[in-house]
Amino acid sequence: MLNKPPLPEATIQGIFENDYAAVLLCNDKFVIKAISIDKNITENSLQGIELQDWLPSELLNGQQNRAIVSLPDVHTEQEFIASITRLPKSSTHLHTLIALQPIPELGLERKNYPQHIVEDYKRTILDQAPIFIYVLDYETKLFTEGLDNYANLLGYSIQEIEDMEHGVYTVIHPDDIPLVEKQEQQLLNSYDRAVVPVEFRIRHKDGNYIWIQVHSTIYARDDNDEPLVEVGSVHKIDKDPNSRKAEKYFRTLVENSYDCILMYDKNMLVTYISPSVTRVTGYTEQDLLGKTLQGFIYEEDREDAAANLAYVAENPGALSVVERRINHKDGHVLWIESRLVNHLNDPDIKGVIINFHVITERKQSELKIHNLANFDPLTQLPNRYLFRKRLLKGLADSVKNESKLALMYIDLDRFKEINDTLGHSVGDALLQDVAKTIQKCLRASDTLARVGGDEFTIVLPETSEKEAGHIASRILEQFRTPFQADGNTVQTGASIGISIFPNHSKKAEDLFRFADIAMYSAKKERNQYQFYQLKHSEKESRRRTIEKKLKVAIANGDLRLYYQPRVDIQTGVIKSVEALCRWYDPDSGDISPGVFIPIAEETALVNELSKLVTDIACKQVVTWRNMGLDTTVALNLSIKDLKNFNIVRQFSDTMAMYDIPGESLEIEITESAAMTDVVNTVKVLNQFKELGIKLSIDDFGKGYSSLAYLSQLPVDNLKIDMYFVSQLGSQKKDRLINVNIIRSIISLAQSLDLHTVGEGIETVQQMSILKSLGCDMGQGMLYCRPLSATAITDILRQGIISFPSH
Numbered sequence: 001m002l003n004k005p006p007l008p009e010a011t012i013q014g015i016f017e018n019d020y021a022a023v024l025l026c027n028d029k030f031v032i033k034a035i036s037i038d039k040n041i042t043e044n045s046l047q048g049i050e051l052q053d054w055l056p057s058e059l060l061n062g063q064q065n066r067a068i069v070s071l072p073d074v075h076t077e078q079e080f081i082a083s084i085t086r087l088p089k090s091s092t093h094l095h096t097l098i099a100l101q102p103i104p105e106l107g108l109e110r111k112n113y114p115q116h117i118v119e120d121y122k123r124t125i126l127d128q129a130p131i132f133i134y135v136l137d138y139e140t141k142l143f144t145e146g147l148d149n150y151a152n153l154l155g156y157s158i159q160e161i162e163d164m165e166h167g168v169y170t171v172i173h174p175d176d177i178p179l180v181e182k183q184e185q186q187l188l189n190s191y192d193r194a195v196v197p198v199e200f201r202i203r204h205k206d207g208n209y210i211w212i213q214v215h216s217t218i219y220a221r222d223d224n225d226e227p228l229v230e231v232g233s234v235h236k237i238d239k240d241p242n243s244r245k246a247e248k249y250f251r252t253l254v255e256n257s258y259d260c261i262l263m264y265d266k267n268m269l270v271t272y273i274s275p276s277v278t279r280v281t282g283y284t285e286q287d288l289l290g291k292t293l294q295g296f297i298y299e300e301d302r303e304d305a306a307a308n309l310a311y312v313a314e315n316p317g318a319l320s321v322v323e324r325r326i327n328h329k330d331g332h333v334l335w336i337e338s339r340l341v342n343h344l345n346d347p348d349i350k351g352v353i354i355n356f357h358v359i360t361e362r363k364q365s366e367l368k369i370h371n372l373a374n375f376d377p378l379t380q381l382p383n384r385y386l387f388r389k390r391l392l393k394g395l396a397d398s399v400k401n402e403s404k405l406a407l408m409y410i411d412l413d414r415f416k417e418i419n420d421t422l423g424h425s426v427g428d429a430l431l432q433d434v435a436k437t438i439q440k441c442l443r444a445s446d447t448l449a450r451v452g453g454d455e456f457t458i459v460l461p462e463t464s465e466k467e468a469g470h471i472a473s474r475i476l477e478q479f480r481t482p483f484q485a486d487g488n489t490v491q492t493g494a495s496i497g498i499s500i501f502p503n504h505s506k507k508a509e510d511l512f513r514f515a516d517i518a519m520y521s522a523k524k525e526r527n528q529y530q531f532y533q534l535k536h537s538e539k540e541s542r543r544r545t546i547e548k549k550l551k552v553a554i555a556n557g558d559l560r561l562y563y564q565p566r567v568d569i570q571t572g573v574i575k576s577v578e579a580l581c582r583w584y585d586p587d588s589g590d591i592s593p594g595v596f597i598p599i600a601e602e603t604a605l606v607n608e609l610s611k612l613v614t615d616i617a618c619k620q621v622v623t624w625r626n627m628g629l630d631t632t633v634a635l636n637l638s639i640k641d642l643k644n645f646n647i648v649r650q651f652s653d654t655m656a657m658y659d660i661p662g663e664s665l666e667i668e669i670t671e672s673a674a675m676t677d678v679v680n681t682v683k684v685l686n687q688f689k690e691l692g693i694k695l696s697i698d699d700f701g702k703g704y705s706s707l708a709y710l711s712q713l714p715v716d717n718l719k720i721d722m723y724f725v726s727q728l729g730s731q732k733k734d735r736l737i738n739v740n741i742i743r744s745i746i747s748l749a750q751s752l753d754l755h756t757v758g759e760g761i762e763t764v765q766q767m768s769i770l771k772s773l774g775c776d777m778g779q780g781m782l783y784c785r786p787l788s789a790t791a792i793t794d795i796l797r798q799g800i801i802s803f804p805s806h
Helices: 009-016 115-128 147-154 158-163 174-188 241-255 275-281 299-314 360-374 384-401 415-422 424-440 465-478 508-523 534-556 593-602 605-626 639-643 647-658 671-676 678-690 706-710 722-729 732-751 764-772 789-798
Strands: 022-026 031-036 066-069 079-086 096-103 132-137 142-145 196-203 209-221 227-236 260-264 270-273 319-327 333-343 351-358 405-413 447-450 455-461 483-485 488-490 493-501 529-531 560-568 574-585 589-591 633-637 665-670 694-700 717-720 755-758
Touching: 079 132, 132 147, 142 147, 147 158, 147 209, 147 227, 174 196, 174 209, 174 227, 260 275, 270 275, 299 319, 299 333, 299 351, 333 360, 360 384, 384 405, 384 447, 384 455, 384 508, 405 424, 405 465, 405 508, 415 424, 415 488, 424 447, 424 455, 424 465, 424 483, 424 488, 455 465, 465 493, 465 529, 493 508, 508 529, 508 534, 534 574, 534 593, 534 605, 560 605, 560 789, 574 593, 574 605, 574 789, 593 605, 605 633, 605 639, 605 647, 605 665, 605 789, 633 694, 639 671, 639 678, 647 678, 665 671, 665 678, 671 678, 671 694, 678 694, 717 722, 717 732, 722 732, 722 764, 732 755, 732 764, 755 764
Parallel strands: 493 529, 574 633, 633 665, 665 694, 694 717, 717 755
Antiparallel strands: 022 031, 022 096, 066 079, 079 096, 132 142, 132 227, 196 209, 209 227, 260 270, 260 351, 319 333, 333 351, 405 455, 405 493, 447 455, 483 488, 560 574, 574 589
16 A cells, blocks of 8 residues: 555645635534635535534544545535534534535546555545644643644644643744734734634744644633633645735735625725625626726715725725625615725735625614514504603603603503404504504604504604694594494594693603503593593502503413302202402502402403403313312303303303313303393303303392393392391391392292302301291301312312301
8 A cells, every 4th residue: 555645745735735615613413604715615505514414423423533525415526624623612502613625636536546545645635734723722822622733743742742831832933923922912802703814933843944824713711801712723834935925915805805805996996806796796897897886885875985985095004894785786785794904005915905795684684673673563653662762852852942742642442342343454454544543643743652452652742731632632533433444444432641741740651651541531431532630640540550460460370269169058068169260469469359350340351351260260170070079160250241242152162172061160140240231141141051051140139120131031040149148137127128138039039940049148147047038059258268279179079068057
């Protein structure tokens, strides 16, 4: 076997002096970033390729640092030396650096050389190629990677290098130390992992000096930004004095290059373009050389660009990094990031170098992010964030000009109902039409924003109370005409609250809150506006705070259910449990149902609340059934629930999801709710009845007109209002009156084949009277207070509640 390939020494030297074709930054499995200077391979063809598809296993498992490879999915038969370096551990996801050095196509295989000659040739290439990657530890001044290659290059052993006083710096030529120190200072001041090149001489063991080219970058720093680890490459070069001028010229171009390179002279005329300029912009040398860049730059950016180009050219050593637009030859516009460096005073260059890369996609992403951060995607109006910025600016101007400013808070009437009945596409179209309509009523200086689902705000600078009132009236007048939304004619109204700077407050947050409070006051009458008044604050602020918190609590599922048993009044056997909603707020503690339930019923929140309660209750039924406890759970519905066209489907879907029968649930509605719209109530209750759900009338006995309609309602139980039960322990006359009322209710129920439930039983006396009157079931603190699902489970297992007797 030959010890070296059958090639002239000069050819071998030429191979070794080829620079990198590409450098690849990788994680454990894939190429994440590729930097290519080989026209035959593109960065896009390298990025994302899987390492195991083309790298030999000995490189992947760390047995070797170099191998000869072919690239997958790249239209070239070129082979490359792949040099692999494991990067130090850090927070970055990049773990591996791979350098690709091209090997000329010498055609050994095609010349039918014996296989051992081909193998020996490749081994020589791997063993003697003078380019290698290093990792430098600043503390030890030694390479933690690449030290073996460094020692081989200089003829030393690794141990000899390690024993040197200044580590790898020991062999640097004394005259070249300033060059290395300058490079290190540039590295110290670079914080974007910039690559800084340098060329200097190092001493071989035989006493001769070798020229090397080093490209370095700081990979890791300590908490004080001092360098800890440096990563770079070492390349043995031939410093032929006759070739230095051309070498310096082209090296300067390459070292300053992003993707594309242009150069212009002191007369502002283009003297050089790289092939990548043609590939990226479509312009050829014929189009640009000897001409100015005026036509190359986008028209709106030309004035600024001309000043920038002239400034760099007129100031030796000047550097400028800018973003601007240029024209592609086919007419479309490109965003570029360009770096201009003045080398006019360098006799080997005599030009200003511009290197640039296209950032159009990044600028489009930035614009998209900006729009998402500042504008509502549906209406294209400013969102809450941008509105606040405009409000703060308006307040600052008002202070400066000693003028007033008005803030309007607008909420649409019946929007939830429109959304639920006609669909979200109609609701969205309505919001878009509303936004355009309100905008027509405003001045150019005013800012309209969408800050919530159907909530809008307006900043009116330089505005008196009178003018703000006129604008609000114009807006409300527009709402008298129905809107056309997605092919539907929709009638809605608006409620407007107005706060004034500085009358009501000088703070943006207060003005926003006060306008919101005033809007809620206006909403009681609908389609009107109100200015904020001090009397609104406490009550409305408390109410709005609870509403907003309740909205979040419902969305997050933070509400709980407690359960109170309903028992057979004769035996104490548990017949069912009533689910009672409870809410604990971290800031305010337990909030009474008497506070949050009415707020929910006044708003659209009640439907969401009922949906959440139904879901929790059904889930609990499943839990109890899995324990062998077949318990019926009673749920309370409001007037608005009965008017929700989707309420029966909501129950049906939830029951199907949890696979529970209708008899596991019972629905309770108050007498007043049942009588509000009897026709609709009968229809809805019949649909519930078809699902097998039991029905009860709660708080029965208060309504004077209820008896006429009771026979029409498909209910199972009448729950006697707790007021009558509470009076059973009062003075003799009042007690007798209430006993007669309850007797009448029980008699009525029996005639209609309904069961009766005495609510709010707290004493043995009350229980005994109800029992003697023939009441079927009892519920109240005498039997059991409302308990959590966990606490009541043991009681349900017993199935009976023992109650006191005389």
